[in-house]
Amino acid sequence: MKEANRLQGIVIRASAGNYTVFHNGREVLCTLRGNLKKELVMTESASRAPRVIQAKRKRLTNPVAVGDTVWFHYTTSHQGVITEVEPRRSAVVRFIPRTKEVQVIVANIDLLLIVFSVLEPRLDPWQLDRFLVAAYANGLHPLIVVNKCDLPIEPQTENHLQVYSSAGYEVIRVSATRGDNIDLLRERLRGQISAVCGPSGVGKSSILNALQPGLGLRVGQVSETTHKGRHTTTLAQLIRMGEDSWIADTPGMRNLELWAVDAQTVWEAFPEIRPYLDKCYFPDCQHDTEPDCAVKEAVEEGKIDRRRYESALSLAKESAESG
Ligand SMILES: Nc1nc2c(ncn2[C@@H]2O[C@H](COP(=O)(O)OP(=O)(O)O)[C@@H](O)[C@H]2O)c(=O)[nH]1
Ligand SMILES: [Mg+2]
Ligand SMILES: [Zn+2]
Structure with a gap:
């Protein structure tokens, strides 16, 4: 049954049964329609789930995740109820050993920015390969972002970058501090939901600040772990970058895991x-x-x-x- 006044939006924040849905330039605080939860868990294991979920048939803890496209209707002027969720194009998941459940960290990411720097710290190709495998296993298109190109590139690092380009990977060289290629990167992200990963200190926060002046993420902060000590367990949120670009800020995704990848x-x-x-x-x-x-x-x-x-x-x- 289709409700008359239903609207489509995107979930940009989620915590404890509350979902912030972005629609037509506004944020609407939504809850889930009563029996939606059960239905969704069943759909998830049926078809569109990534191979990692299908392989192990784990239970999903969160039926609606940040990044989901949802249908909702208003219940008050600024609140609503989610009644339907569109099938996912992709899902980044994590396995919770204690409860043996699978949690969707963020859904529908089009692009995974894998950020490394040429120096301080020096690009580690073994670690980059690990991220690339995780991207593939999660069904995400990787974009290798090489930051700190204002610093000298060692021949060995240059050689690694050539290998990645020849293999067919998209590689963008930027400098967050000097601004090199930031416009190019911003253009590449247009109309997409992107997520950012990479080791600490490579300039992820700096790049996001350069892309979106006024964002004001703290630079040089090593601790990017989950927001401990708060009541909300923020897995992820989408940050709006200009008209129609979204960046997923996902504290739990800094190091993608390779569990259940054969x-x-x-x-x-x-x-x-x-x-x-x-x-x-x-x-x-x-x-x-x-x-x-x-x-x-x-x-x-x-x-x-x-x-x-x-x-x-x-x-x-x-x-x-x-x-
Ligand atoms: N030379 C240089 N340093 C940078 C650049 N981008 C970031 N940094 C520095 O690298 C350090 C870590 O940056 P940050 O954005 O916090 O990295 P994150 O841990 O990946 O988020 C900070 O001291 C930044 O000032 C860059 O393009 N060039
Ligand atoms: Mg940071
Ligand atoms: Zn062989």
Whole structure:
């Protein structure tokens, strides 16, 4: 049954049964219609859920998450009730060991900004690969943002960046403090919901401040953990960037976890390795010690960067052990 005055909006904050829905330039404080919760949990395990959820069939704690497109209607001039949730395009989830539940941190992210800096701290390609695999496993399009390009780039780092570009990744070099390429980045984010991740100190907050002057995020703050000591457990919120861009501020997502990612998914996550995966002699080749491995041959021929191969092998082994 469709309600007459229903409107569509996007959930920008969520806490303890209260949802802030953004609609037509306004924030509407909403609750969930009574039995919506049960219905949603069932839909989630049925079809649109990312493979990580399907694989383990964990229970979802939050049926409506930040980033969801919802239908609601007003109950007062500034309050409303959510009656329906649109299917998700993507979901970043985390597993809560204690309750064995899966929590959606943020839904419908189009773009994952993976921020590193050339120096202070120096770009760590192994850590970057880990983020890229997590992005792939969560169904997010990665955008590698290399910050602090006002500082000198070492040849080794330059080489790493070339490898990522050749592999097909989108790489944008910026300087938050000097402003290099900030307009380009802002343009790239237009019309999308983006999330930001990356190690601490690389300039994530600085980049967001540069993108949106007046945002006033604190720079040089290491502690980005969940807002302890407050009653609200803020998993995430969407920050509006201009007309139709949203940035997800997700304290719990600074280090994406690789739980429930299987070895095959790890290998597939490497775009330059993907074409060789079904060309090995053994169908179940682990691309390690097996003979006639198309992946290793491509490495020997210089078609796949050796460090990237070693990175994939090590992450695949790690996931095989944890899975
Ligand atoms: N040289 C340089 N330093 C930067 C740049 N962006 C940020 N920083 C500095 O890097 C440090 C960490 O920045 P912050 O934005 O807090 O990083 P976050 O931990 O990733 O949020 C601060 O001292 C910033 O002033 C940049 O483009 N160039
Ligand atoms: Mg910060
Ligand atoms: Zn192989």
